[in-house]
Amino acid sequence: MTRTGLGQTALTVAALTLAFVFIYLPVGTLLLFSLHDGRVPVPPFEGPTLEWYGRVLSDDRIVEATGQSVLVGVVSALISVSLAFLAGWGLARHRIPGKRLIEALLLMPLAVSFLIVGVGLLVAFGSVIPKSVGFIIIGHVVLNLPLAFAILYVQFDATQGRLEQAARDLGAREWQVFTRVTLPLMRVPVIAALALCFTFSWDEFIVAFLLTGFDPTLPVVIWGLLRTGLDPQTNAAGTLVFLVSIMTFLAVELAVFRKRKP
Amino acid sequence: MSTTPEKQRARRDRRRAYALVAPAALWTLCFFLLPTLAIFRLSFFEKTGGTLAETPSLANYERFFEQSYFIESLWTTVGLTAIVFVLSLLLAYPLAALIAFRVPQKLQRLCLMLAVLPFWTSYVVRSYAWLLVLAPNGVVNTTLLRMGLLSEPLTLSFTQGATVVGFVHFFTMLATLTIYAALVRIDRRLLLAARDLGASGWQVFTRIVLPLSMPGLAAGAFLIVVFTVGDYITPQILGGNNDLVLPQTIIMQIQRRADIHMAATLSVFMMLVVGLAYLALARRLTVDRS
Numbered sequence: 001m002t003r004t005g006l007g008q009t010a011l012t013v014a015a016l017t018l019a020f021v022f023i024y025l026p027v028g029t030l031l032l033f034s035l036h037d038g039r040v041p042v043p044p045f046e047g048p049t050l051e052w053y054g055r056v057l058s059d060d061r062i063v064e065a066t067g068q069s070v071l072v073g074v075v076s077a078l079i080s081v082s083l084a085f086l087a088g089w090g091l092a093r094h095r096i097p098g099k100r101l102i103e104a105l106l107l108m109p110l111a112v113s114f115l116i117v118g119v120g121l122l123v124a125f126g127s128v129i130p131k132s133v134g135f136i137i138i139g140h141v142v143l144n145l146p147l148a149f150a151i152l153y154v155q156f157d158a159t160q161g162r163l164e165q166a167a168r169d170l171g172a173r174e175w176q177v178f179t180r181v182t183l184p185l186m187r188v189p190v191i192a193a194l195a196l197c198f199t200f201s202w203d204e205f206i207v208a209f210l211l212t213g214f215d216p217t218l219p220v221v222i223w224g225l226l227r228t229g230l231d232p233q234t235n236a237a238g239t240l241v242f243l244v245s246i247m248t249f250l251a252v253e254l255a256v257f258r259k260r261k262p
Numbered sequence: 263m264s265t266t267p268e269k270q271r272a273r274r275d276r277r278r279a280y281a282l283v284a285p286a287a288l289w290t291l292c293f294f295l296l297p298t299l300a301i302f303r304l305s306f307f308e309k310t311g312g313t314l315a316e317t318p319s320l321a322n323y324e325r326f327f328e329q330s331y332f333i334e335s336l337w338t339t340v341g342l343t344a345i346v347f348v349l350s351l352l353l354a355y356p357l358a359a360l361i362a363f364r365v366p367q368k369l370q371r372l373c374l375m376l377a378v379l380p381f382w383t384s385y386v387v388r389s390y391a392w393l394l395v396l397a398p399n400g401v402v403n404t405t406l407l408r409m410g411l412l413s414e415p416l417t418l419s420f421t422q423g424a425t426v427v428g429f430v431h432f433f434t435m436l437a438t439l440t441i442y443a444a445l446v447r448i449d450r451r452l453l454l455a456a457r458d459l460g461a462s463g464w465q466v467f468t469r470i471v472l473p474l475s476m477p478g479l480a481a482g483a484f485l486i487v488v489f490t491v492g493d494y495i496t497p498q499i500l501g502g503n504n505d506l507v508l509p510q511t512i513i514m515q516i517q518r519r520a521d522i523h524m525a526a527t528l529s530v531f532m533m534l535v536v537g538l539a540y541l542a543l544a545r546r547l548t549v550d551r552s
Contacts (some may be wrong), residue, residue, distance in 0.1 A: 008364070012360060012364040012365065015356070015360055016357075016360060016361075016365075016373070019353075019357050019360075019377070019434075020376065020377070022353075022431065022434070023377060023380055023431070023434070023435060024380060025395055025401070026380070026383075026388060026391035026392050026394070026395055026431065027380045027383055027388075027391060029391060029394045029395050029400075029401050030383075030387065030390070030391040030394060033394060040399075041394055042394070042397060042399045042400055042401075042404070043399070043400075043401060043404040043405075044404075083285050083286040083289055084286060086282045086283070086285060086286065087282060087283045087285070087286035087287065089282055090278070090279040090280070090281070090282025090283040091279070091282075091283060093279070094275050094276060094278065094279030096276050096279045096280065096283075102283055102287055105287060105290055105291070105295070106286055106287065106290055108290070108294065108295070109290065109294050111484075111488060111536070111540065112294075112298070112488070112492075112533070112536070113488055113489070113491060113492020113493075113509075113532065113536065114492060115492045115493075115494060115509050115512065115529070115532070116298065116301070116492065116529055116532065116533060117294065117297070119301060119512065119516070119522075119525055119526065119529050120294070120297025120298050120300060120301050120529075121293065121297050122516070122522065123297060123300045123301055123304050123522060123526055124296055124297035124300040125293075125297070126522075138293055139293075141289060141293070142289070142290070142293050142294050145286060145289060145290060146290075149286065199382060202384070203382070203383075203384035203385065205384070205385060205386050205495055206493075206494055206495065206509075210516070219384050219386045219387075222384075222386050222387065222390075223386050223495075226386075226390055226499060230393065230394060230397060234390060235394070238383075238384070238386075238387035238390060238391065241383075241384050241387055242382065242383045242384070242387060245382040245383070245384065246379065246382055249379075249382050253375070
């Protein structure tokens with residue numbers, strides 16, 4: 001390697017390091033001080049201790065909210081991906097009038113702030129649907145549907161269509177085509193979409209905040225914890241929320257990556 | 263009119279397609295489009311006492327322009343979005359370019375993944391984490407004090423600056439992704455050819471790299487506008503109670519004043535800001551589907 005090459009490499013490494021320090025500063029601080037042995041999570045660091053994690057795991061409000069969040073995440077992911085899958089399949093396999101319009105309609109919520117979705121649901125259905133976990137799920141499907149559709153739609157390609165046709169010609173019924181050909185071929189994108197929708201819902205605050213009744217989701221409860229100021233217990237709860245998202249993300253990344261490498 | 267078997271099949275085909283699309287389309291119509299239209303409609307009805315005004319009027323809009331409180335939140339939103347927009351792209355572009363052009367191919371995917379991993383922190387948690395960093399006795403102040411660069415801690419948290427930092431951090435990750443995606447698709451031979459023909463580094467950048475990465479840049483830019491204009495959490499946690507933005511005044515109308523009419527009116531202005539940004543970027547947003 002030439003001297004200028006080396007200099008350039010050093011410069012690249014230095015710039016990347018600086019960028020990564022900025023990117024990881026908040027999460028790093030959050031994580032480190034979740035282990036802090038003291039009442040306020042600020043330097044100098046002392047510890048480590050797992051005391052705050054113990055408190056989080058024995059806090060009924062947090063545990064219950066975690067249950068609600070998992071419920072909302074799983075159900076809204078299942079509904080969004082099912083609806084998106086059917087719509088993507090229908091639009092990819094058939095030529096129908098108004099195709100462009102339907103695509104635009106399905107993707108439209110992506111261009112609008114989550115706050116608008118929440119306020120809109122309150123305005124339109126606030127007097128009909130009680131504020132509840134069910135209402136949050138409705139809202140989260142609105143947010144997740146365009147995402148799942150965008151992921152799945154591009155994955156239905158013509159080769160698959162020909163395989164489906166071949167199965168039909170060989171005498172397979174429609175449901176057999178679906179369960180034996182279409183679904184197995186789409187397994188990876190479906191899993192990816194499910195995981196992405198789950199993490200989105202798991203982290204989502206504003207819609208859940210506006211539509212929640214007496215059983216809030218985890219981000220809403222953590223929001224409530226913030227009123228007491230900086231607290232190592234909030235660090236611990238936040239770290240756990242982060243770890244769940246990361247693990248979902250990494251699991252998918254690994255699954256998809258392994259699939260690509262023959 | 264005779265129906266050939268082919269026509270019949272085409273019709274059956276179409277019916278099947280509509281049946282498959284219907285659930286998703288109906289969900290979006292019912293729970294997204296209808297509510298959004300309801301916001302517009304409600305903004306034309308003033309809240310009078312406990313009941314809805316009978317006739318539509320512009321009363322809510324008049325109130326918006328009469329009370330400095332509302333207008334100021336609109337301008338704060340626009341100003342904040344502009345600052346966040348510029349800073350995020352200024353940070354994300356070099357980072358994306360660095361990963362796309364300087365990092366060895368094999369490490370690029372890993373590098374990108376590392377660069378966006380904290381993206382998956384819930385935004386409530388992420389803002390809280392910045393509060394830890396920026397607090398008077400937080401990491402930044404403590405470090406600077408210990409290094410002797412400061413004699414007393416700076417007021418970093420609960421300022422608009424803190425809101426900007428929180429946003430810029432998030433969008434640097436997001437825009438790095440979209441810009442990188444556009445940069446890796448650029449044919450390297452174009453850059454070499456331009457160099458051979460005598461173009462300077464700057465010319466290569468402005469004439470080739472920048473135009474070709476425009477779709478990624480515009481996509482990132484649009485996402486930045488949508489999220490900054492609509493986010494309640496980041497300014498609420500990091501900005502404290504000064505310089506309120508539109509989402510904060512909207513939530514305040516709903517929670518403290520129970521005035522969903524005014525909230526709807528403010529939402530209309532929020533959509534207006536995003537709509538204008540979309541029009542400004544639309545020409546560059548044409549992403550080819552290949």
